[in-house]
Amino acid sequence: MRGADAMFDRLSSLVIALTLIAIAAILAALAGGDASTIAILALAGFAATAIVHAAAPAPVIEARAETAAPPPAPLPSLLRHPDFARRADQEADPLLGTTDNIVTVANDAAIRLLGRHIVGADIRTAIRHPAATEWLAKAADADTPQEISLVDFPRPGQRWTMRMAALSGGDRIIILSDRSAIDAADRMRSDFVANASHELRTPLAAILGYVETLQDMNGDADAGMRHRFLSIIDREARRMQQLVIDLLSISRVEADRFRRPTTPVNLAAIVNNTVAQLRDSEEARAKDIEANLGSEPQPMLGDAAQLGQLAHNIISNAMKYGRAGTPVTVDLAREGGRVRLSVGDQGDGIAPDHLPRLTERFYRVDEARSRSVGGTGLGLAIVKHISERHQGQLDIASEAGRGTRVSVSFPLANG
Numbered sequence: 001m002r003g004a005d006a007m008f009d010r011l012s013s014l015v016i017a018l019t020l021i022a023i024a025a026i027l028a029a030l031a032g033g034d035a036s037t038i039a040i041l042a043l044a045g046f047a048a049t050a051i052v053h054a055a056a057p058a059p060v061i062e063a064r065a066e067t068a069a070p071p072p073a074p075l076p077s078l079l080r081h082p083d084f085a086r087r088a089d090q091e092a093d094p095l096l097g098t099t100d101n102i103v104t105v106a107n108d109a110a111i112r113l114l115g116r117h118i119v120g121a122d123i124r125t126a127i128r129h130p131a132a133t134e135w136l137a138k139a140a141d142a143d144t145p146q147e148i149s150l151v152d153f154p155r156p157g158q159r160w161t162m163r164m165a166a167l168s169g170g171d172r173i174i175i176l177s178d179r180s181a182i183d184a185a186d187r188m189r190s191d192f193v194a195n196a197s198h199e200l201r202t203p204l205a206a207i208l209g210y211v212e213t214l215q216d217m218n219g220d221a222d223a224g225m226r227h228r229f230l231s232i233i234d235r236e237a238r239r240m241q242q243l244v245i246d247l248l249s250i251s252r253v254e255a256d257r258f259r260r261p262t263t264p265v266n267l268a269a270i271v272n273n274t275v276a277q278l279r280d281s282e283e284a285r286a287k288d289i290e291a292n293l294g295s296e297p298q299p300m301l302g303d304a305a306q307l308g309q310l311a312h313n314i315i316s317n318a319m320k321y322g323r324a325g326t327p328v329t330v331d332l333a334r335e336g337g338r339v340r341l342s343v344g345d346q347g348d349g350i351a352p353d354h355l356p357r358l359t360e361r362f363y364r365v366d367e368a369r370s371r372s373v374g375g376t377g378l379g380l381a382i383v384k385h386i387s388e389r390h391q392g393q394l395d396i397a398s399e400a401g402r403g404t405r406v407s408v409s410f411p412l413a414n415g
């Protein structure tokens with residue numbers, strides 16, 4: 001439409017210009033060609049030229065300027081999208097969204113960790129850690145690592161990692177992940193290897209030392225000493241054997257800890273068999289066991305071998321650490337929908353600050369005494385894992401000078 005209008009304007013201007021020239025020519029003919037007529041004719045020609053020039057189309061540059069595309073609109077911010085906040089709240093890890101280092105979005109996990117005041121605050125003050133502040137200051141550099149470790153954050157002994165994704169327009173997404181449990185598991189594995197190596201190395205060193213001494217002894221002249229050394233070697237070898245057995249046991253129990261037993265067993269029969277085995281053994285305190293197991297069966301779902309090991313460890317511990325000549329009581333009784341196995345001794349007891357750590361691997365209240373009675377430091381750790389696999393509740397109560405009682409309650413199969 002605009003092209004047709006321009007064409008019409010040019011034709012109209014041409015007609016007007018030709019008309020003016022024709023009028024000027026007629027006037028010049030009538031006037032006889034004097035100077036004034038010639039001036040009028042020239043003026044009419046200039047006027048016609050001006051009209052035609054005014055009607056000419058605009059220069060190409062101006063036309064292109066009128067039809068040029070508008071500049072692109074800025075991209076919308078992902079952080080301000082209504083679905084982003086909802087999706088962020090579904091994340092278990094703390095997630096923060098920042099614009100020019102100001103926190104604009106914080107999910108529920110981030111608010112629980114850092115507090116609600118972080119929204120609207122500078123990210124470098126919201127996460128108060130020197131490594132985080134330094135990393136955020138260099139976040140635009142190509143050499144900046146994608147993940148950093150925040151040691152002792154937010155409290156001493158904890159460790160978190162921090163990751164960042166850069167978006168357009170100065171927006172960032174920052175994710176914090178708790179690695180404290182992973183570090184604790186790594187430390188536990190390292191401690192376990194170190195402790196196991198130490199426990200195996202000690203009897204092995206004793207065995208090798210006495211064997212070398214025996215090799216240097218002469219004939220029958222040292223028969224008494226040879227017998228004493230061989231007794232020590234036998235004791236240390238048996239201690240090493242028991243340690244290997246316990247290590248294999250705790251490994252098997254941990255491998256099965258998340259698989260609930262499905263086999264029906266009678267806990268009363270299992271405990272009764274364990275008591276009978278210990279009474280018939282060569283243990284010095286075998287006759288001190290006093291059992292009150294009742295006559296009714298105690299049905300539950302369980303692993304008979306593991307439950308027998310649990311009962312053996314608890315009862316033998318009471319025999320080792322109770323005073324000689326005092327009873328080791330073994331009780332089995334129902335409590336509603338559960339059955340409780342309790343074993344008590346009349347020993348020196350355990351100080352309260354040691355009780356929470358008794359089920360740790362290789363933890364001993366009195367290391368010298370534990371070694372002298374043949375303890376490996378794994379008995380109660382095995383009890384704990386077997387109890388957890390069978391949905392049991394382990395309780396250890398002790399009073400200094402009066403003894404210790406260890407109890408485990410299990411759900412009954414018909415409870």
